Amino acid sequence: MSKFLEVENLNVSFPTEDGLVQATNEVSYSVGLGETLAIVGESGSGKSVSNLAVMGLHNAGSTNISGHAWLDLPSGRVDLISAKPEELRALRGKEMAMIFQDPMSALHPFFTVGKQIAEAWHLHNTGSKRAGLARAVEMLDLVGIPDASKRVNDFPHQFSGGMRQRVMIAMSLINNPSLLIADEPTTALDVTVQSQILQLIKDLQKEFNMAVIMITHDLGVVAEVADRVCVMYAGKIVETGGIDDIFYQSVHPYTRGLLASLPRLEQSSLGHRLLAIPGTPPSLINLPNGCSFAPRCAFAEHVGSGLCTSTTPKLELKREDQWARCHLGASDVSRISQLQIGATING
Ligand SMILES: Nc1ncnc2c1ncn2[C@@H]1O[C@H](COP(=O)(O)OP(=O)(O)OP(=O)(O)O)[C@@H](O)[C@H]1O
Ligand code: SF4
Ligand SMILES: [Mg+2]
Numbered sequence: 005m006s007k008f009l010e011v012e013n014l015n016v017s018f019p020t021e022d023g024l025v026q027a028t029n030e031v032s033y034s035v036g037l038g039e040t041l042a043i044v045g046e047s048g049s050g051k052s053v054s055n056l057a058v059m060g061l062h063n064a065g066s067t068n069i070s071g072h073a074w075l076d077l078p079s080g081r082v083d084l085i086s087a088k089p090e091e092l093r094a095l096r097g098k099e100m101a102m103i104f105q106d107p108m109s110a111l112h113p114f115f116t117v118g119k120q121i122a123e124a125w126h127l128h129n130t131g132s133k134r135a136g137l138a139r140a141v142e143m144l145d146l147v148g149i150p151d152a153s154k155r156v157n158d159f160p161h162q163f164s165g166g167m168r169q170r171v172m173i174a175m176s177l178i179n180n181p182s183l184l185i186a187d188e189p190t191t192a193l194d195v196t197v198q199s200q201i202l203q204l205i206k207d208l209q210k211e212f213n214m215a216v217i218m219i220t221h222d223l224g225v226v227a228e229v230a231d232r233v234c235v236m237y238a239g240k241i242v243e244t245g246g247i248d249d250i251f252y253q254s255v256h257p258y259t260r261g262l263l264a265s266l267p268r269l270e271q272s273s274l275g276h277r278l279l280a281i282p283g284t285p286p287s288l289i290n291l292p293n294g295c296s297f298a299p300r301c302a303f304a305e306h307v308g309s310g311l312c313t314s315t316t317p318k319l320e321l322k323r324e325d326q327w328a329r330c331h332l333g334a335s336d337v338s339r340i341s342q343l344q345i346g347a348t349i350n351g
Contacts, residue, residue, distance in 0.1 A: 006076055007034035008215040009058070009100075009183055014071035014085070016053050016062065023289040024068075027053040029239040031071070035232075037182060040209065040216040042226040042247075044262070045236035046285060051219045054236075055185050058084055059102050060092035075099060075183070098128045100183040101176035105191045107168040110175075111160040117144070118156030121175045128179045143174035147204060166197035173204065180212060187219040202228050223266050227251065235259045238285050238296040241319060245326035255328040255337050257303040295330070306340050307331045 014031040017024050028050040035041040043051045056062055058073045073084040077099060084092065104110060111120060121143060122136030129136075137156065144152035147170040160168060169189060176184065186205060190198035206229060209216050218229050226233055226247070233250040235243040235258065243256035254260050261281035283300035286292075294313040298304050304312040311331050319327050322334040330337070 007036045008076050009217075010034040010072075010074040010076070011054070011058060012072040012074070014054055014057060014073065015069070016050070016057050017068045018066065019068070020289075025288045026291060027239055027288060028057070029291075031236075031239075031241055033234045033241065033244065035183070035215040035217055037215050038209070038213045039231050040206075040218055040229050041232050041234065042218045042220060042230035043234045043236060044220055044223060044226050046221060048285060048288075049236040050239040051221075051236055052187055055102065055187065055217060055219060059096060059100060059185065060084060060087065060089070061102075064089075094128075097124055097176075097181065098179045099181050100185070101179075101181040102185040102187060103169070103172050103176050103189050105188040107165075107172040108160060110172060111168065113160055116157050116159055117163070117171045117175075121156075121171070121178055124175045125178045139178060140174070143178050144171070146208075147171070147174045147177075149174070164197075166193050166201060169193065169201050170204065173201075173208070177208060177212070181214070182212075183215045183217070184209070185217045185219070188221070189218075190225065191220075191222070198225075199228070205229070223262060235262070238291065239288055240296065240329060241327075242297065242330070243326075243328040244319075245323075249323065249326045253323070253326075253334070253338070255322045255326065255332075255334045256297075256330050257301050257332075257337065258297050259328075260337070260341065261300075261302075302344065303330075303332060303337065303340050306336065 011031060011033050014028055016028045017026045031050065031054050033041060045051055057069050062069060069085055071085055075082045075084055075095070082091070111117070118137055118140045121140035125136045125139050141152045141156050144156055149155050149167060149170055160171070163171060190201050193201060202225065205216065208214070218225065220226060230247050232246055233244065234241050235256065237258050243250065243254060243259045250259060251263065254263060265280045281300055286296050293316055295301070295317050298312040301312065317329045317331050319329045322328045
């Protein structure tokens with residue numbers, strides 16, 4: 005199936021006084037229309053940096069970017085990485101949009117939400133002020149703001165956090181983009197509101213057949229929305245596959261560690277210890293050879309010849325449509341996991 009967005013071997017690095025920060029390293033992922041891809045990983049793993057590159061939002065003067073990000077438009081495929089700034093401006097908002105954790109950073113405090121949403125429409129449409137405002141009301145209504153024709157005249161601070169995120173979604177989707185990148189859109193919200201916003205994104209995706217990339221550090225969010233998942237660690241994709249494969253038969257020890265740190269009823273009742281993965285991710289400056297996860301990996305001792313610290317694993321097919329960057333095979337990981345669970349219960 006042709007994908008609406010195909011990111012291929014994306015490298016993003018930042019020259020700094022301390023050295024070159026390799027924020028993403030040979031990152032590839034894709035998402036089709038109507039599909040949701042979740043990108044999950046700890047803080048600093050490169051989730052935002054890779055998607056800001058797709059949107060063309062990095063400062064060109066202080067960022068090195070290579071690779072491709074193909075957008076499959078009716079007029080032909082466009083590579084967002086080599087596109088000119090004016091081409092990207094024409095595509096942003098119209099074909100692709102991004103929402104962030106903090107809507108306040110994207111909304112101007114001195115202008116009404118109606119004016120700001122209408123402005124996003126005017127960027128890509130010719131029409132009167134009145135038409136823009138009417139479209140803003142329509143969008144506010146669509147995203148579930150009660151009494152939209154009145155609220156359109158309110159300022160951002162007059163909305164709650166959840167309602168502000170709805171306003172942001174209305175603004176992002178006013179020109180019917182086919183790709184929505186949501187970067188931790190619900191992290192700042194309480195659990196009930198979080199769930200409502202995720203449901204809203206799902207409903208809108210269905211209605212407009214959008215491709216959605218959901219960036220999150222929260223596997224609960226992944227479970228709620230994703231069709232496919234990419235797990236990132238230290239700038240690389242370490243595992244990718246369908247939602248069920250990732251949740252029920254993950255291959256990479258890092259993914260297994262993330263899942264084990266999720267509080268689950270059946271695990272707690274068995275008395276398993278629920279721990280965050282010990283240790284911290286490595287510095288992204290001068291990453292040594294070998295697997296970046298090796299210093300934290302409870303499986304490395306089962307790999308012979310010091311391979312984990314000497315040789316960087318490649319992203320390999322481990323099961324049908326499931327790829328992982330680990331020297332171990334899928335059956336090795338399952339077997340070692342069983343041994344470890346046995347040791348925990350007996351110990
Ligand atoms: N402008 C920059 N200059 C130098 N380093 C940067 C810059 N922007 C990002 N980085 C570094 O790139 C790495 C990846 O950052 P990124 O923002 O993509 O992480 P993330 O996975 O989105 O994390 P979080 O969950 O905290 O948002 C981090 O180590 C970050 O410090
Ligand atoms: S390659 Fe080695 S260190 Fe890396 S995840 Fe696999 S077992 Fe662990
Ligand atoms: Mg981020």
